[in-house]
Amino acid sequence: xxxxxxxxxxxxxxxxxxxxxxxxxxxxxxxxxxxxxxxxxxxxxxxxxxxxxxxxxxxxxxxxxxxxxxxxxxxxxxxxxxxxxxxxxxxxxxxxxxxxxxxxxxxxxxxxxxxxxxxxxxxxxxxxxxxxxxxxxxxxxxxxxxxxxxxxxxxxxxxxxxxxxxxxxxxxxxxxxxxxxxxxxxxxxxxxxxxxx
Numbered sequence: 001x002x003x004x005x006x007x008x009x010x011x012x013x014x015x016x017x018x019x020x021x022x023x024x025x026x027x028x029x030x031x032x033x034x035x036x037x038x039x040x041x042x043x044x045x046x047x048x049x050x051x052x053x054x055x056x057x058x059x060x061x062x063x064x065x066x067x068x069x070x071x072x073x074x075x076x077x078x079x080x081x082x083x084x085x086x087x088x089x090x091x092x093x094x095x096x097x098x099x100x101x102x103x104x105x106x107x108x109x110x111x112x113x114x115x116x117x118x119x120x121x122x123x124x125x126x127x128x129x130x131x132x133x134x135x136x137x138x139x140x141x142x143x144x145x146x147x148x149x150x151x152x153x154x155x156x157x158x159x160x161x162x163x164x165x166x167x168x169x170x171x172x173x174x175x176x177x178x179x180x181x182x183x184x185x186x187x188x189x190x191x192x193x194x195x196x197x
Contacts, residue, residue: 013063020044024054025063083164085135089157092136097151098123123147 006014014022023042031038039051054060077085101120109116126134139150162168181189 007066010063010066013059013066017059017063021054021057021060021063024051025060025067028055028064029067079164083161085132086157086161086164088132089136089152090154090161092130092133092151092154094151096124096130096133097137097149123149 014025017025020042024038024044027042028035028038031041033041035055036048036051039046039054044051044054055064098121101122103117103120106115106117108114136151137149138152139148141148159168
């Protein structure tokens with residue numbers, strides 16, 4: 001079973017179960033198998049009917065629902081994860097992804113016939129990149145000319161970060177049209193304004 005902190009509600013639900021039911025719930029979550037498999041692994045001594053009966057109990061169903069919700073939750077990216085991912089994209093430099101190899105090698109340009117010095121580079125192994133830097137690669141293709149890659153746009157990532165953090169430049173919003181008030185709303189507003197002045 002994944003390591004995660006139990007909520008007070010989950011602790012309460014588990015503590016309200018008998019020992020066998022608690023073990024069955026935990027085995028079901030751990031194994032993600034059938035009710036009978038979880039029941040047997042938890043030490044249950046009956047067959048399919050006993051396992052079925054146990055997993056139909058309201059307290060067991062309620063406990064499993066609490067944990068099912070907790071298991072689904074990590075699949076949704078949190079605001080913090082978004083901020084971390086966008087920060088990595090904004091900070092990753094090309095030199096985090098590739099190594100430039102100085103070369104004194106002279107090559108002949110096939111179109112012009114001129115001798116040129118060729119700069120070389122190689123894509124780093126993922127283990128040699130800073131943590132998360134591989135997520136900054138937006139596109140990677142291999143072709144007859146070798147590998148081509150493109151990083152995610154750093155400015156776009158910074159813009160999204162600013163929006164998520166609420167620090168983007170103020171936006172001018174123009175509004176056209178009026179507000180229609182009922183007679184009762186207008187009277188109430190007039191009374192409030194008279195009290196102010």
